[in-house]
Amino acid sequence: MNAGLTSSSNQETDKKLVFTIKERCRVCYTCVRECPAKAIRITGGQAEVITSRCIACGNCIKVCSQDAKIFYKEIEHVKYLISAYPKVIALVAPSFPAEFYDIEDHKTLVGIIKSFGFSHVTEVSFGADLIARYYKEQLTLDMPAISSDCPAIVAYIERYEPELTKKLAAVVSPMVAMARVVRKKYGNDSKLVFIGPCLAKKAESTEVDAVLTFRELREMMENARINPSKIVKAEFDPPMGGRGAIFPLSHGLLNTMEVNEDILSENVLVAGGKANFQDALREFSQGNLEGHHLHLLCCEGCILGPGMTPYPNTSPTGMRFAKKARIIDYANRKMAVLDKEEWLAYLEEYSKLDFSRTFESRDMTSVRPPNEQIKDILYKMGKYSQQDHLNCGACGYDSCEEHAIAIINGLAETEMCLPYSIEKLHKYIRELNISKEKLANVQEALRHSEKLAGMGQLSAGIAHELNNPLGVITMYSNILKEELPVDSPMLQDIALIVEQADRCRKIVGGLLNFARKNQLNITETDVVKLARHSIDSVIIPEGINVRLNSKVTDPKVNLDYDQMTQVLTNLLKNAVEAMPEKGEIVFGLTDTNDQLTMNITDNGTGIQPENMDKLFTPFFTTKGIGKGTGLGLPIIYGIVKMHKGDVTVKSNIDPASGPTGTTFTITIPRNRLV
Numbered sequence: 004m005n006a007g008l009t010s011s012s013n014q015e016t017d018k019k020l021v022f023t024i025k026e027r028c029r030v031c032y033t034c035v036r037e038c039p040a041k042a043i044r045i046t047g048g049q050a051e052v053i054t055s056r057c058i059a060c061g062n063c064i065k066v067c068s069q070d071a072k073i074f075y076k077e078i079e080h081v082k083y084l085i086s087a088y089p090k091v092i093a094l095v096a097p098s099f100p101a102e103f104y105d106i107e108d109h110k111t112l113v114g115i116i117k118s119f120g121f122s123h124v125t126e127v128s129f130g131a132d133l134i135a136r137y138y139k140e141q142l143t144l145d146m147p148a149i150s151s152d153c154p155a156i157v158a159y160i161e162r163y164e165p166e167l168t169k170k171l172a173a174v175v176s177p178m179v180a181m182a183r184v185v186r187k188k189y190g191n192d193s194k195l196v197f198i199g200p201c202l203a204k205k206a207e208s209t210e211v212d213a214v215l216t217f218r219e220l221r222e223m224m225e226n227a228r229i230n231p232s233k234i235v236k237a238e239f240d241p242p243m244g245g246r247g248a249i250f251p252l253s254h255g256l257l258n259t260m261e262v263n264e265d266i267l268s269e270n271v272l273v274a275g276g277k278a279n280f281q282d283a284l285r286e287f288s289q290g291n292l293e294g295h296h297l298h299l300l301c302c303e304g305c306i307l308g309p310g311m312t313p314y315p316n317t318s319p320t321g322m323r324f325a326k327k328a329r330i331i332d333y334a335n336r337k338m339a340v341l342d343k344e345e346w347l348a349y350l351e352e353y354s355k356l357d358f359s360r361t362f363e364s365r366d367m368t369s370v371r372p373p374n375e376q377i378k379d380i381l382y383k384m385g386k387y388s389q390q391d392h393l394n395c396g397a398c399g400y401d402s403c404e405e406h407a408i409a410i411i412n413g414l415a416e417t418e419m420c421l422p423y424s425i426e427k428l429h430k431y432i433r434e435l436n437i438s439k440e441k442l443a444n445v446q447e448a449l450r451h452s453e454k455l456a457g458m459g460q461l462s463a464g465i466a467h468e469l470n471n472p473l474g475v476i477t478m479y480s481n482i483l484k485e486e487l488p489v490d491s492p493m494l495q496d497i498a499l500i501v502e503q504a505d506r507c508r509k510i511v512g513g514l515l516n517f518a519r520k521n522q523l524n525i526t527e528t529d530v531v532k533l534a535r536h537s538i539d540s541v542i543i544p545e546g547i548n549v550r551l552n553s554k555v556t557d558p559k560v561n562l563d564y565d566q567m568t569q570v571l572t573n574l575l576k577n578a579v580e581a582m583p584e585k586g587e588i589v590f591g592l593t594d595t596n597d598q599l600t601m602n603i604t605d606n607g608t609g610i611q612p613e614n615m616d617k618l619f620t621p622f623f624t625t626k627g628i629g630k631g632t633g634l635g636l637p638i639i640y641g642i643v644k645m646h647k648g649d650v651t652v653k654s655n656i657d658p659a660s661g662p663t664g665t666t667f668t669i670t671i672p673r674n675r676l677v
Contacts (some may be wrong), residue, residue, distance in 0.1 A: 008308070009039055017055075017321025018075075018206040019054045019075065020054075020059045020074055020075045020202060020203075020206060021054060021057055021061070021063060021064065021072060021073070021074055021202075021207055022073050022074070023050050023051055023060065023072060024070075024072075024073060025049050025071075027069045027070060027071035028049055028050050028069065029046045029069050029071070029471060030045075030049070031068075032045070032050075032158060032397070032398055032399035032419060033066050033067065033068070033399070034062075034063035034066065034067060034399075035050070035311065035399025035400070035415075035419075035651070036066075036399040037062040037063060037065075037066045038060075038062060038063055038399075038557075039058070039060060039062070039159060039280075039281055039301070040056050040057065040058045040060075040159060040162065040163060040398075041056070041409065042057040043063065043399070043414070043431050043467070044167070044413065044414045044415075045414070045415050045419060046416075047315030048308070048416070048418070050071070052072075056162065056367060056368070058155045058158035058159045058162065058203065058301070059154070059155055059158065059202050059205065059206055060155040060202070060277075060301045060302070060309070061074065061155075061201075061202040061203070061302075061308065061309025062277060062301075062309070064202070064309045065307075065309050065313070071585055072203075074202050074216070074220055074309070076222075076430045077155070077213045077214060077215060077219070078215070078219050078222065078223055080213050081196055081215060083303045084194045084212060084213060085119065085121065086120075086253040088192075088194045088257060089122065090122045090123075090189065090190065090192060090194065091122055091194045091195075091196060092121065092122060092123040092124070092125060092185055092189060092193050092194070092195055092196070092240075093116050093121045093123070093125070093196050093198055094125055094126075094127050094130075094178060094185065094195055094196065094197045094198065094211065095113075095116070095127060095200060095203070096127050096128050096178070096183065096197070096199030096305065097126060097127055097128040097131060097177075097198050097199075097247055097249075097250050097251050098199065098217075098251035098305045098306050098311075098330065099112060099199075099217070100309070100329040100330055100333040101200075101326035101327075101329050101330055102200065102312060103217075104325075104329055106231055107231065108236075109239070110236035110237060110238055111236055113237045113238065113239055114237045115229055115231065115234050116198070116220075116237050117237055118229070118234060118235075119223060119227070123189060123240040124237070124239055124240055125181065125185055125239060125240050125241075126239045126243070126244045127177050127178055127181045127197070127199070127244070127246060127247075127252060128177070128243045128244025128246075129181060129184065129244040129245070129349065130176075130177035130178060130179075130180035130182075130184060130247070131177040131180075131244065131247025131250035132244060132246060132247040132314040132346075132350060133177075133184070133246075133350065133353060133354060133356075133358065134152065134174050134175065134176070134177055134180050134358055135246070135247065136350075136354060137172075137174045137176060137358055138150065140173060146170075147170065147287075147292070147293070147294065147295055147296050147297070148170060148296050148297075149167065149170050149171050149172065149176060149284075149296070149297045150172055150296075150297065150298045150299055151171045151172050151173070151175075151362075152174070152176040152177060153176075153203075153300050153301055154176065154201065154204060154207035154303050155201075155203040155301035155302075156202035156280060156300065157171065157207075157362065158203065158206075159280075159284075159301070160362075160365040161362060161363055161365045162365050162366070163367060164288060165364040165365065165366040166288065167284065167288055167353040168362045168363075168364050170287075170461075171362050173359050173360055173361065173362075174358055174360065175208075175358050175359070176207065176208075176248065177236065178197050178199070178204060178207065178208070178211065179207070179208050179210050179358075179360070180356075180628060181357050182195050182208070182210045182211050183356050183357075183358065184212065184242065184353045187241070187353065188241075191473060194212045194213075195210070195211045195212050195213075196211065196212060196213045196214070197213075197214045197215070198214075198217065198218065198220055198386050199214070199215075199217065199305070199308070199310060200215075200216065200217055200251070200305050200306065200307075200308030200309070200311045201216070201305060201307045202216065202308070202310055203301070204440070209558065214217070216308075216309075216311075217310050217311055217593045218311070218312050219310075221312055231550070236572050239509075240574030241345075241349065242346070243341065243342075243346060244337070244347070244355065245337075245338065245341055245343075245346050245348070246334070246338065248330070248333060248334035248335045248337050248338075248372075249331065250305070251304055251305035252304050252305075252306065252327060252330055252331075254292065259588070261349065268293060270295055270296060271295065271296045271297075271298055271321060272292065272296070272297055272298070273298045273299075273300075274299050274300075275299070275300040275302065275303040275304055276299075276300075276301075276303045277301070280299045280300065280301060283297055283299060284297075284299070288439070292511035297313075298304060303323070304323070304327070305331060306326040307323060307326075308321065308328055322569045326448035328467065334447070335608045339424050365491070369408075369412055369431060371408065372408060372411045372412075376411055377404060377407045377408060377411070380410050380411060380417070381403060381404070381407050383417055383424040384403070384407075384417050385422075385423055386403055386423075390494045391403075392404070395421065395422070395481055397419075397421035397422075398419040398420050398421065399415075400415070403420070406419065406420060443653065445666075450616075469511050469569065470511060473504060473507050473508055473511060476500070476504045477501070477504045477505065477508065480497055480500045481501055481505055483497050484497045484498060484501055488658070494641055523563040523566065523645055523646070524563050524564075525561050526561070526562075526563070526564055527559055527561055528559070528560055528561070528562050528564050528567070529558045529559060530555065530558050530560050530592060530599060531551075531553050531555065531558045531592065532558075533564065534551055534553070534571065534590055535551065535602070536568065537568055537575060538551065538575065538590065540568065540572050541575045541576055541579065542579075543579065546584060546585030546586070547579060547585060547586055548586075548587045548588070549575070549587075549590065550587065550588070550590065551590045551592075552590065552591045552592070553591075553592040554591070554594075555592050555593065555594040555599070556594060557594060560594075560599050560671070560673050560674075561673070561674050562671060563642075563645075563646070566642045566645075567642070567646070569639075569642065570642050570643065570669070571601070571603070573635045573636075573638070573639055574603045574639065574667050575588065575590075575603060577636075578603055578604075578605035578607065578665070579605075579634070580605030581605050581608060581609075581664075581665060582605055582606070582607040582608075584605050584609055586605060586664075587605070587607050588603065588604065589602070589603075589670055590602070590603055591603075591608055594673065595673075597672065598670050598671065598673055599670065599671055599673055600669070601668070601669045601670075602666055602667070602668050602669075603666070604664060604665070604667075605664045605665055605666075606612060606662055606663060606664040606665060607663065607664050607665065608656065608664075609654045609655050609656035609663045609664055610652070610654040610656070610665055613654060615652065615654065618636050618652060619636050619639075619640045620637065621648075643669055646671045646672070647671065647672055648669060648670050648671030649666070649670050650669050650670075651667075651668045652666070652667055652668075653665070653666045653668075654666070
């Protein structure tokens, strides 16, 4: 029999079977990785199943540790069928012994199913016995064939290997075969419900009216509070199955056909599981398996189907060997008591039915995007050469290129790339740290400004209050000094009064400058010439080198030349005093369209951390007694603030943390107007 390429009336198309609960999805991309059809779209960090691409293999359900993937349930529909129709027949898949290990025997299970209102309960293993004959005929044909009893495999080939649909064995699955047998025996008015481990069965054929997974049957049992010990046991309704009981195993079809193992090893290849069946199809289509037939299963045997109840604390393939042992044990016990004459008679009777089928080519393979477009996406993820292609698989795709193609096709996002996301996170952290440091500097400057503003107001008040009495003292002391004879013993005392009063006057003047009471004389100034003039105005001892490093694009700035000279010379003097023996001072100039920045950096001993907050406080000095008034830096601060600028300090005293020294940074607006 040859498979046609026409649409089969037995196929339901685009039936949405798998859903995502977005609240549970943790964006681990496991479902993307395990989906053979790549039917998962990631949008906004959430996984979404694309129905038209989905082959209902259920891999995403089995591997999702958060239970974020759920499937379409038909429990309510089955209840309706039972209530509305007198003859509703259950077709039980032969994998039931692997599921209902906790039920005493198959008769108890049949009794439980009938207790829900099913009129008959049959076993699909008889359908497997029937189609095994047809598959055995395929082994004798010259044309290699691919088994078609797994609906997920059929859906995959129709969508993603459409040129191989003509190689599919034109034989219905055991479920459909049993559906045709049951309608023949019990009447076309029967309503049929398949019960098994396979999710894809829900969309395989319209010849059954509903499909329950074993999970759903267990849910019905729990909701009905079924007590197996009180169930009336019953036998499966005829026709009874035979060797088809071992059909759910990976080599089950071939064992059902009673194919000799030596023959099997020569011309039939068995492949189960996502990676294996895809590799087998790839090699088959390339002509590397000439003369061989393929028996393919999307799961590694039906005993591992997504409709099986998962064992707690095990992997998706948990207890596979225990499940296999239960299937074999049941099959052996069944064959020991099977009425072979009756079984053969049923086989002879129903083998006359038509078990052929057709397939629909639904090509969903996408055209490869242009290489330039792929490169653009890879560049966005920081992959500029082949060495950058880690192909780690964290995104769910086998290679970085496949991930890029998926992004172009709207199935994936760049953030799915783990190395890219980690690098992006590191970049954000670095930027956040820089922003945090800038914020800390601004907060520190604000604290300084608030403190110094208060000090300025206090200084201005003190200066004004002292000016009047100082003026009187200065005037009368000078009068007395002029009137006293040269040989007067009081002349020296009066001269001391005049000297100290003059010193007080200078201190009060400094306080007024700090309080920003002076006026600015703004002129257009060449800052490079200003810097050189300031350097020339300071006595530089031997062993100290001063280097001007100008990177300004436009040296013209509006400022008060004299007062800014005072600022720079004071800072240069402080830098010299911070290096008692030798060292280097770097005077740096940089600018933008809006502001000028001046840096004066020394490699001296640095400033103690506990003194940093006090630098601009009037009368605070680290110099010895009589060597400083503590007004130099406060005056500098006041002058810079009058220019609407800012002054900051960075210093290091620990050689282990880097070069020692201090940097004063002054920034002022470029075009500050009077």
